Amino acid sequence: MSQFLKATPICLLFLALSLGLSAQKPGPLATYEPIYGPSVVQLKNFYALSLLESPDASRILLADPALRSLYQQKNDHLSRAVKECGSDVGCYTGTMKFTEDEIKLVSGRLSQLYKADNGLGKLVKDHLIPSGTYILYDSLPLGELLVKAWELEARGLNHVLEVYAEGMKPNYPAIDSIAFNTKSRSFGTLAYDVAELTRQEGNTSLFFSPSLQYALRWLEVNGRDEAADYEPMRFTENKAAFLHARALDSLAAWDKFKYSVILVPGSGPSDPSVALSPVGMLRCRLGALRYFDGLAPFLVVSGGRVHPFKTKYSEAFEMKRYLMEVLHVPEEAIVLEPHARHTTTNLRNTVRLLFHYGMPIGKPCLITTTRSQSLSIGSHAFVERCRRELGYLPYRLGERLSDTDLEFFPSLNSLQIDHDEPLDP
Structure with missing residues (x-):
């Protein structure tokens, strides 16, 4: 803290x-x-x-x-x-x-x-x-x-x-x-x-x-x-990105981009001594490609201290470090979302940050991840999982661009507190 x-x-x-x-x-x-x-x-x-x-x-x-x-x-x-x-x-x-x-x-x-x-x-x-x-x-x-x-x-x-x-x-x-x-x-x-x-x-x-x-x-x-990790994030790990988002204070500035953010979900390692999993690295690289293509002004890296049990490593924090140090993405373009423990909350928590950071909530977003996860997110089973675990859908799906890229539109229902998930309510 x-x-x-x-x-x-x-x-x-x-x-x-x-x-x-x-x-x-x-x-x-x-x-x-x-x-x-x-x-x-x-x-x-x-x-x-x-x-x-x-x-x-x-x-x-x-x-x-x-x-x-x-x-x-x-x-x-x-x-x-x-x-x-x-x-x-x-x-x-x-x-x-x-x-x-x-x-x-x-x-x-x-x-x-x-x-x-x-x-x-x-x-x-x-x-x-x-x-x-x-x-x-x-x-x-x-x-x-x-x-x-x-x-x-x-x-x-x-x-x-x-x-x-x-x-x-x-x-x-x-x-x-x-x-x-x-x-x-x-x-x-x-x-x-x-x-x-x-x-x-x-x-x-x-x-x-x-x-x-x-x-x-x-x-x-x-x-x-x-x-409580990294909170309040707009004063800590997300300060640069928060200020950058506030600088894009007109719709014209946002209209230069097809998407408001590119969401890159984390993937926890199985070894407690490993900070960032191989799959996490690959997802970072996919997201960086889309960022450098100019599709969005921000990457959101999402994932908490999840795998393995009681790990000390935050997926999102390690992904942010990898994006900056290895892939040379500027810090002001990276939004840290370090609380999600499931794919459902990767999406939900991203919508929360979009809203609270003053990003356009009606603009489409892109979720870029490895093929198996991307196909899972686009499935009917994932829709049912969201309804079962959250009680609502935190998104509306848009167009599938490739096996690794899927559009989604945010839902403000994502602001609802989840009373039976105390580690990421």
Whole structure:
């Protein structure tokens, strides 16, 4: 994590809320300023909960007796657990998850407390909608949008505890599983230590705070901070490209190019000592050929710390270095996308960066990769995979130019948070 992030206080979140960064018309805004605080992992996974911590919203929640009671139950459980649970991990985690009844209770209270002109209304109008984080539900009445965001994030929090504390298999067990042997005696000791630390750290007395901090500690001890890699990227690894994109501030400048970007997906090596796989190199070379042909002003290299399990190497970072050092592509032409863990999210995350960096969202893009992956992306099976794993298509396919080159058009549905993929939500 960069020094910028370590030095950025949570007060920036509250300042942004007080300024009311929004526009009158509904829908996501490219000009919406992303909010950063001391825990990027929290903000990227639990954006609505993070916004509820703001002074205007939290005052409303803290004044509600039912929500205060729920907080007390969760907080009291931590105190009892460190005295009574011993090495029984389920004893620690069970009550820290939200039951369906508890989720419904909170949903009902939020519905009652929401008013268009109070802190909750301001949160939805000025942040949830323009951020696009719950774009799939933008057609709902605003109070219902807040409720939906809560319900998804509550289930996402439960998912973190199920996978990274209880050892349940995640969507992709080979790359995203828990880092510990849950049957070992030492793991029972760790469960006590996480609960005790969470108890000592305290919280904001909001109904979700004990469970949220407990889940974040489990992600931390598992070494699963991939969601925060290089963030905020427009100030770190993508600064040159971000400024270059802003310099192309007219449609006429973009009209010189057939495509806005050339997406080059990564390919992780099987050997943990290898930084960039042979397939990754070949994909970089294919992308560089298209860039030097003048098809687009930017290459997007996409891929996180994925293969093999808990690798220290970021596919996108190593591809960027290879493009610059070996293929002599200028840094200002390379957009780093270091979070995707699957081909589906190579596309989704690229669309997110296009939007947030002010690139034309209606212009076609090119995905250039090795033949087998390109043909897979163009298949009906890939469409079904996107719908199954994401709940929507992050793109619309265009023309196939060759076995290695395929056009696609971005979909803003890609802005939606994925609540059951905490390493790349």
